[in-house]
Amino acid sequence: MNTKEIHDWLLSNVESLSEERGISKPRAFAAWLLSFVHEIDDDQAIAATDTLVVSGGGDGGLDGFYLEDDELTFHIWQCKWTDDPNKKFDKKCGIELIEALRVLLDPAQAEKAGAKFSSVANELRNAISRRYDVSLNLGIPTQLPNKSIEAIKSRLKALNEEHGNVFSISIYDANSLHTLDRDRNPDAQTLQGQTVEFELANNELMALEGHDGLPHGWQAFVSNMLAVSLGRQLRKYGSRIFSLNVRYALSRRTKRVDRIHKTLTDEEASPFFWFYNNGITILADRCEVVRRTDDSLLLAAENPQIVNGCQTVSSFEYQLGRFSDDVSVLVRVIVPPSGPEGKDQARLISENTNTQSPVSARDLRTNDPIHQDIAARMNRQSPPWFYEIKRGQWDKNATENRREYGDRRIDMERLAQTFLMQYSPADALTKKKAIFEDQSLYEFVFRGGRSAADYLFPEICRRFFENLWHKSRHEEIRDLCGEHMSDDVISSLLTAKGQVVSHSVALTSKLFEVEGMWSETSASKAFKILSSPTSSLAPWMMTLGKGLCNFYESVLKESEKEGKDISLKKHFERSEKKSFNELWKEINAGANLWLGKQWRSKVIEQIAEGGPEDV
Numbered sequence: 001m002n003t004k005e006i007h008d009w010l011l012s013n014v015e016s017l018s019e020e021r022g023i024s025k026p027r028a029f030a031a032w033l034l035s036f037v038h039e040i041d042d043d044q045a046i047a048a049t050d051t052l053v054v055s056g057g058g059d060g061g062l063d064g065f066y067l068e069d070d071e072l073t074f075h076i077w078q079c080k081w082t083d084d085p086n087k088k089f090d091k092k093c094g095i096e097l098i099e100a101l102r103v104l105l106d107p108a109q110a111e112k113a114g115a116k117f118s119s120v121a122n123e124l125r126n127a128i129s130r131r132y133d134v135s136l137n138l139g140i141p142t143q144l145p146n147k148s149i150e151a152i153k154s155r156l157k158a159l160n161e162e163h164g165n166v167f168s169i170s171i172y173d174a175n176s177l178h179t180l181d182r183d184r185n186p187d188a189q190t191l192q193g194q195t196v197e198f199e200l201a202n203n204e205l206m207a208l209e210g211h212d213g214l215p216h217g218w219q220a221f222v223s224n225m226l227a228v229s230l231g232r233q234l235r236k237y238g239s240r241i242f243s244l245n246v247r248y249a250l251s252r253r254t255k256r257v258d259r260i261h262k263t264l265t266d267e268e269a270s271p272f273f274w275f276y277n278n279g280i281t282i283l284a285d286r287c288e289v290v291r292r293t294d295d296s297l298l299l300a301a302e303n304p305q306i307v308n309g310c311q312t313v314s315s316f317e318y319q320l321g322r323f324s325d326d327v328s329v330l331v332r333v334i335v336p337p338s339g340p341e342g343k344d345q346a347r348l349i350s351e352n353t354n355t356q357s358p359v360s361a362r363d364l365r366t367n368d369p370i371h372q373d374i375a376a377r378m379n380r381q382s383p384p385w386f387y388e389i390k391r392g393q394w395d396k397n398a399t400e401n402r403r404e405y406g407d408r409r410i411d412m413e414r415l416a417q418t419f420l421m422q423y424s425p426a427d428a429l430t431k432k433k434a435i436f437e438d439q440s441l442y443e444f445v446f447r448g449g450r451s452a453a454d455y456l457f458p459e460i461c462r463r464f465f466e467n468l469w470h471k472s473r474h475e476e477i478r479d480l481c482g483e484h485m486s487d488d489v490i491s492s493l494l495t496a497k498g499q500v501v502s503h504s505v506a507l508t509s510k511l512f513e514v515e516g517m518w519s520e521t522s523a524s525k526a527f528k529i530l531s532s533p534t535s536s537l538a539p540w541m542m543t544l545g546k547g548l549c550n551f552y553e554s555v556l557k558e559s560e561k562e563g564k565d566i567s568l569k570k571h572f573e574r575s576e577k578k579s580f581n582e583l584w585k586e587i588n589a590g591a592n593l594w595l596g597k598q599w600r601s602k603v604i605e606q607i608a609e610g611g612p613e614d615v
Helices: 003-021 025-038 042-048 091-104 107-113 115-129 146-163 174-184 227-242 255-265 270-276 310-318 340-352 369-379 395-405 412-421 439-445 452-468 471-481 487-494 497-514 524-530 540-562 568-572 578-595 599-609
Strands: 064-068 073-079 133-139 168-172 195-208 219-226 280-283 286-291 297-302 305-308 328-335 386-388 409-411
Touching (some): 003 025, 042 497, 073 091, 073 115, 091 168, 107 115, 168 174, 286 328, 305 340, 369 386, 369 452, 386 395, 409 452, 471 487, 487 497, 497 568, 540 568, 540 578, 578 599
Parallel strands (some): 133 168
């Protein structure tokens, strides 16, 4: 990709996030960078890039921060956006970032810079006290000249000498961002014509050919290979060693590899790594055994392509120097015959060794009888709903399914998360995987005897709120919620869209609960109202919207009182349903004033009729 193409790719991502969340392009670029680099969700990234206004205006060189607990690193970000793909940035943007760190390290200076700056400074000092590394990150959508990079590094070196620390800096320009994306999604470039040597853990090796039961012309080598050797070769050759893999991306910060990382680096667990891992499959054009002078063996493979086990090898590379040199893994090196037939079979090997998804806690639950029961109940609805138990189940007959079910489709994970929103709106988003890992929580969500209505009621609510809260719908939101819902309030709420939607679902369940139409054991009455063609949740938005506005104002007041920034998203995520209770209190108090004590029955009546509130 050339410079213009890379910038167009960045612009597409930035504009999409900007429009979806109603934030400026510079803010969207910063949020996208944190989301892309650290692989976190948009809500978390937007909260981490909340504008850090310092006294006198500006951001003081600080556009965001992220605490990476898994890697014990505190990241500080400065991001510069431009619509011009030819714009050149200079050392100034990096020096601003270094000076921001200097201020953050000085409590007095940080306090002068403002409450938000001071809040980040406190987070930074806490991280340093826990021996976290500190990484500066500079993000730009074009290029930074080498001369400017050297000047930035020189300034950082002076700061390190001044504080006796080792702060590092990473520069994410257009090329490095494209490279990171390419490495996570390897292209078709291979190691054609190049021979790569892999060290074996011992001299026990099985070399197989046609007379050993393989098809004519095929070879295979089975051995225990040293993890450090695989990691070093990945570091040397990069994504070219993954080019034929059809499924896995080269990703270093995904939660999927957390267990691999921990097993590798744990002194007690690492000797058992061989037993825990399914092994690596490598395709090669040629392979031979090489005996070194010390009598140890190497496998020399021409154009090696790791087609299964990419996440494992990525972990080896990422953790080099942090695990024992003795760790080994079972490896098959397969050499197909040359020619079209061999290439076709090699492609099938790549596909078939990657057809199994990682066995997550969710996947392990798919055979539980309760899910067949839910699917049957969903299908008996009028009109019917499709409950997708296993991943890919819908796609097996997608055309016919779309014809029969339309958009009435819900998969197991979304169903569980949406159902939980009614009880723990914050945790439903932040602890989604725990639903399948925590047995008691799983049994609560998927308790036998629940009707389809119990699951579909919150799903209908969620769809309404997800569709409503969008940047392009400011006027519609204001029409439904009232003039008090200003653009600033809407934009702020959009930065925490996930939590706004989740809490709105919980509050809607509460509305119906107090009128006896919803309970933990049955949502049939509430679902019957919402599933009527004439019903609409729109009338509820005037009351709910005022509650959200008042909640937002209370967060602002609390921020001013405590003298520090309080992220709206983090405020929603507080434990023990504190935010939910505050919201319901605001809604109940306000509605009692303008609608009277019977306001709940009035609102539900309006929902059933699909008409406006009589305020």
